[in-house]
Amino acid sequence: MHLLEEIKMPKIVDHENQKEIIAGAAWKVIQNNGIENATVRKIAQESGLSPGALRHYFNSQDQLLEFAMKLVVEHVEQRFLNINVQTDSITLACAKEILLNLIPIDEExxxxxxxxxxxxxxxLNESSLKKISDDTYDLIFKAIFNVLRQLNEAHLLKPNLDLELEAQRLHILIDGLSLQRIISPHKITIEQVNIILEEYISELSNVHSNNIS
Incomplete structure (x- = not known):
């Protein structure tokens, strides 16, 4: 037997990558079976691990769900990071594309x-998840406000707008569109989402054209 064949190389596992795989399995279980059925056993089965192996990465179901929730936020943040727009180059169309990252317009x-x-x-009944939810709500509001601030600094918005109020209104609109896309995706299409978002941004702008695409 060759010497190298006698050596059993240890299997190298990327701990963080494995946690993301498990969290992805939790997403699928939640989507297919509901949050109330997102048990350690079902998530372990979906991820191809034993419940004991899963607990090597997460000590409890709560810890796993916290990570799963944070992973959603990280995905959204990454999409924003991939769009690097300077104030002097932002357009109304670009602003719409940035905001679309907050709305479910594809399978992912x-x-x-x-x-x-x-x-x-x-x-609502889990303090650790509530903190993540509240912090994320604040981050999304700041992201929306920042888009409006950039448009304002580029002189693309009507003068004397209350940017904080408009960011709140836009946040509510985005939340509503997102909820409708989940509840009735056949009734609120991607095309309609685009039109509604375009019309709202156009109402805030000092650009006379109704088409900001």
Whole structure:
């Protein structure tokens, strides 16, 4: 037997990557079976691990769900980071594309939003999840406000707008569109989402054209 064949190389496991795989399995279980059925056993089965192996990465179901919720936030943040727009180059169309990252307009974002809504409901009675939910709400508001601030600094908005109030209104609109996309995706299409968001931004702008695409 060759010497190298006698040596059993240890299996190298990326701890963080494995945690993300498990969290992804939790997403699927939540989507297919509901948050109330997202047990350690079912999540372990979905991820191809034994419950004992899963507990090597997460000590409890609560810890796993916290990580799953944070992973949704990280995905959204990454999409924002991938869009690097300077104030002097922002346009109304660019602002719309940035904001669309907050709305489930494809399968990936539909899954994220379904998981987020399920965990947000559970967060009403779970303090650790509630903190993540509250912090994320604040971060999203700041992101929306920042988009409006950039548009304002680029002189693309009507003068004397209350940017904080408009950011709140836009946040509510985005939340409503997202919820409708989850509840009735056949009734509120991606095209309609685009139109509604375009019309809202156009109402705030000092640009006379109705088409900001």
């Amino acid at each position: 974002r539909m899954l994220e939003m379904e998981v987020w809504l399920s965990l947000s409901i559970k967060a």
